[in-house]
Amino acid sequence: MGNWIINHGFTAVMMTVWMGINIFLFVWFYFFYDLGDQFFYTRHLLGSGLAWARAPAAVLNFNCLLILLPICRNLLSLLRGSFVSCSRTMRKQLDKNLSFHKLVAYMIALMTAVHMIAHLLNVEWYNNSRLGDYDDLSTALSNLEDTNETTYLNPIRKTDIDPQQIPTYIVFTTIAGITGVIITLALILIITSSMEVIRRSYFEVFWYTHHLFIIFFAGLVFHGAGRIVRSQSNINAHNCTLCKDxxxxxxKIPECPIPQFAGGFPQTWMYVIGPMVIYLCERLVRFIRYMQRVQYRKIVMHPSKVLELQLVKNGFKMEVGQYVFLNCPAISQLEWHPFTMTCAPEEDFLSVHIRSAGDWTDKLIDIMQKLPEGAQGPKMGVDGPFGTASEDVFDYDVSMLVGAGIGVTPFASILKSIWYKFKDSDPKLHTRKIYFYWLCRETHAFEWFADLLQMQEKEMEERGMGDFLTYKLFLTGWDESHARYVNTNYDKDTDVVTGLKQKTHYGRPNWDKEFEQVRKENPKSVVGTFLCGPVALANVLAKKCAKYSDVDPRKTKFYFNKENF
Structure with a gap:
């Protein structure tokens, strides 16, 4: 239990607080509408459907306030910088922004479903009351005349069209009905296009459909303007307990005047206006960055269809492991894609390595391959940099860096920065040991990164710091001919795949063995484990960090960090 608390305790507290607020809002507003005297006559028409419709609406307002904030990347980077002097635990929460964004979205979807179903039933009950299917009180309430819109309770009026068509008519002709349909359709499209299979295989569909959130929020602001749900406004003059019979x-008598009703004041806009303004500022900053000039310093095609772009932008500053969003108008005016930078803060340019992984990257690589030698590429917009978990790599005594495939990119930045720090004899380097693991499916994937590792290997040996960086490369896929070639050349001083003195391992790492070794070599240390790779590997490493950590301050602790885009 203690091991789990080290890595997940604060997250559990934050989730408990968030869920607690949701439950409180639901229960509070449920009983507010289910017990309030001003809703006595409304409940007589609708029963518990009133409370079941309004309680989710309160939870929706709260979560719609939150949903945009986790994707305001500039805001998060600003907060991350403000938390530099705070605990790493707080900064780790900011790195889980997308997970929280998804969680809030699921809550919005659930509450929307409950709210919608309850109101569809309410419309049916309103209509049945209008038709006189219930008791005399329901009929009387439904027949109240519309005197300056202060008297009626049932929104389905006598002047409406044929009763048999009234429920559908109300849904598609009232402000609440039309906006409700629009909001629901937009939400369905947003959520379904956000599934992992769509995001990975059809990113453009996800990207464009996700921007339906603009329609969603616009509909949300106007949804309550119809004021369909009404409460009694003259409750002091007309005592419903006395007058209902x-x-x-x-x-006709002073103690029972005609009951009057009024719709509730729309409140959703008060919840979402702040986040909407923040998001608009976010988009303005992105537009300004997009308009800034970007020049190409170098364009390099590496093996395995990996494109390296070295770009120059005035005033650009970064930290290790950060990422940028790139936009190429020649491919799409609207699409922005995230890429971790592979340069170091000490360099005067920014670089990214882009693997062929979809239509957008394939088109970009194709454009770059057709350029004449030394020519400038197409216009490129750069938004960022934005902070990630890898920024904290030098805040730990010991760091374990785990990259899978192209997921090695943030660690290229880190390893380059280490090289510069040793070159300049930087006294601020807190980290005393780094373990680097790279998992690849094919040998060609190692080629573009091997030069950097060779440089690091040579630099560490010349400075007598060979023990500072321990790296292990794992080839997870190979054929028989490759295996025979490796066996034939195994006695060579350097690895036949990478040219490094450290030999490549075949198969997947034994993570229990690796963590046990790190714990044994670094007693009483705080170890930061950083991953840029698939979710399955993240789950394994998170469990290992919990398994091999100890709450005893005299023993080793492992903190898990994962890159999230």
């Missing part, structure tokens, strides 16, 4: 005396 004296329908014939309404308006």
């Amino acid at each position: 004296r329908i014939a005396d309404w308006g």
Whole structure:
């Protein structure tokens, strides 16, 4: 239990607080509408459907306030910088922004479903009351005349069209009905296009459909303007407990005047206006960055269809492991794609390595391959840099860096920065040991990164710091001919795949063995484990960090960090 608390305790507290607020809002507003005297007559028409419709609406307002904030990357980077002097635990929460964004989205979807179903039933009950299917009180309430829109309770009026068509008519002709349909359709498209299979295989569909959130929020702001749900406004003059059984005396005796009703004031806009303004500022900053000039310093095609772009942008500053969003108008005016930078903060340019992984990257690589030698590429917009978990790599005594395939890119930045720090004898380097693991399916994937590792290997040996960086490369896929070639050349001083003195391992790492070794070599240390790779590997490493950590301050602790885009 103690091991789990080290890595997940604060997250559990934050989730408990968030869920607690959701439950409180639901319960509070449920009983507010289910017990409030001003809703006595409304409940007589709708029953518990009133509370079941309004309680989810309160939860929706709260979560719609939150949904945009985790994707305001500039805001998060600003907060991350402000938390530099705070605990790493707080900064780790900011790195889980997308997970929280998804969680809030699921809550919005659930509450929307409950709210929608309850209101569809309410429309049916309103209509049945209008038709006189229930008791005399329901009929009397539905027949109240519309005097300056202060008297009626049932929104389905006598002047409406044929009763058999009224429920559908109300849904598609009222402000609440039309906006409700629009909001629901937009939400369905947003959520379904956000599934992992769509995001990975058809990113453009996800990208464009996700921007339906603009329609969603616009509909949300106007949804309550219809004021369909009404409460009694003259409750002090007309006591419903006394008058509900004296329908014939309404308006004839002083103690039972005709009940009057009013719709509730729309409140959703008050919840979402702040986040919407913040998001608009976010988009303005992105537009300004897009308009800034970007020049190409170098364009390099590496093996395995990996494109390296070295770009120059005035005033650009970064930290290790950060990422940028790139936009190429020649491919798409609207699409922005995230890429981790492979340069170091000490360099005067920014670089990214882009693997062929979809239509956008394939088109970009194709354009770059057709350029004449030394020519400038197409216009490129750069938004960023944005902070990630890898920024904290030098805040730990010991760091374990785990990259899978092209997921090695943030660690290229880190390893380059280490080289510069040793070159300049930087006294601020807190980290005393780094373990680097790289998992690849094919040998060609190692080629573009091997030069950097060779440089690091040579530099560490010349400075007598050979023990500072321990790296292990794992080839997870190979054929028989490759295996025979490796066996034939195994006695060579350097690895036949990478040219490094450290030999390539075949198969997947034994993570229990690796963590046990790190713990044994670094007693009493705080170890940061950083991953840029698939979710399955993240789950394994998170469990290992919990398994091999100890709450005893005299023993080793492992903190898990994962890159999230």
